[in-house]
Amino acid sequence: MRDWPYRTYPEFLQGLCESLGLRIANGGIAGEVSPNGVGQVRDYLGLFPNARYFVVGYGTNDLGMWPEVERTSPQIIENLHRMVRAIRDSGRQPILLNVPYANESMFPRRIAEELRNNRDYHNDKLKDYCLKDHVPLVDIASKLRDEHFADELHPNEAGAQVIATEVFRVLSEVRNREGLG
Numbered sequence: 001m002r003d004w005p006y007r008t009y010p011e012f013l014q015g016l017c018e019s020l021g022l023r024i025a026n027g028g029i030a031g032e033v034s035p036n037g038v039g040q041v042r043d044y045l046g047l048f049p050n051a052r053y054f055v056v057g058y059g060t061n062d063l064g065m066w067p068e069v070e071r072t073s074p075q076i077i078e079n080l081h082r083m084v085r086a087i088r089d090s091g092r093q094p095i096l097l098n099v100p101y102a103n104e105s106m107f108p109r110r111i112a113e114e115l116r117n118n119r120d121y122h123n124d125k126l127k128d129y130c131l132k133d134h135v136p137l138v139d140i141a142s143k144l145r146d147e148h149f150a151d152e153l154h155p156n157e158a159g160a161q162v163i164a165t166e167v168f169r170v171l172s173e174v175r176n177r178e179g180l181g
Contacts, residue, residue, distance in 0.1 A: 006150050007157050012164035020175065025051065033065060034058035034079035041083040045090045053174070054087045055138070055167055056080065057097030059126070060153060063118055073122040077129050084135055093178075095136045095170055097163075098123040103149035138163075138170045 010026035017024055027044045037058050044054070059076045066072040080096060087094040099119050104112035123141055130137040140163050148159030155163060 006154050007160050009155070009160040009163035009167065012161045013167055016164060016168040017171070020172070022053075022171075028057075031061055032058070033061045034076045037079055038082045038086065041086050045086065045092070051092060053093045053095060053171060055095045055097065055171075056083055056087075057099075057138075058083075059099040059122060063099065063122060064153075067118065069118040069121045073125050076122065077126060080126070081129070081133070084133065093136075093174060095138060095167070095174065096126070096130060097138045097167070098126055098141050100141050100144045100155070100163075103146050103152050105146045106149075106152045136170050136174050138166050140166055 008026065008028060010024045010028070014024040025044075025048055027040065027047075029040070032040070037056065041054065041056065044051075058080060059073075062072055062076050063069060066075075084094045084096070099122055101119055102112070102115045104116065107115065119141060123139075127137060129135070143162050143166055144155065144159055148155055148162055150156035150159075
């Protein structure tokens with residue numbers, strides 16, 4: 001983790017989850033895209049057989065590599081659906097993250113607006129999917145601001161803390177619904 005220049009949200013989430021007796025494992029891989037996620041989720045299900053919750057976030061890199069959001073968003077959601085199904089089939093609880101906005105101060109106005117519109121389009125579709133399939137969704141896009149980024153896309157320490165707080169909030173709600181709170 002120290003090789004990455006920015007502290008990531010799982011580090012802060014661990015501190016929040018200690019009161020619940022939960023241990024956090026960070027399976028995030030920088031630069032990954034959702035087509036690879038299905039295999040990675042299956043690997044992590046095997047690596048962490050006692051894990052009850054799997055927080056999964058994909059889409060930022062997909063939208064960066066394949067910016068035609070009308071084509072890319074359904075593919076991301078289908079890949080996420082396959083991950084959700086694998087997690088549920090193993091008796092665990094998936095929790096998804098939406099795609100955060102980019103640090104708009106780092107882009108010309110036209111590009112910043114295009115990035116925001118693409119994320120809004122995708123996040124709306126993802127929200128619809130999560131509502132339909134009863135998948136808890138962590139809304140980090142609406143919580144992160146430009147000052148929460150260390151560069152164009154990566155959250156700084158304050159941003160990682162914001163994400164951890166939102167993940168913890170949703171995780172706590174899920175645990176309470178399960179009667180484990």
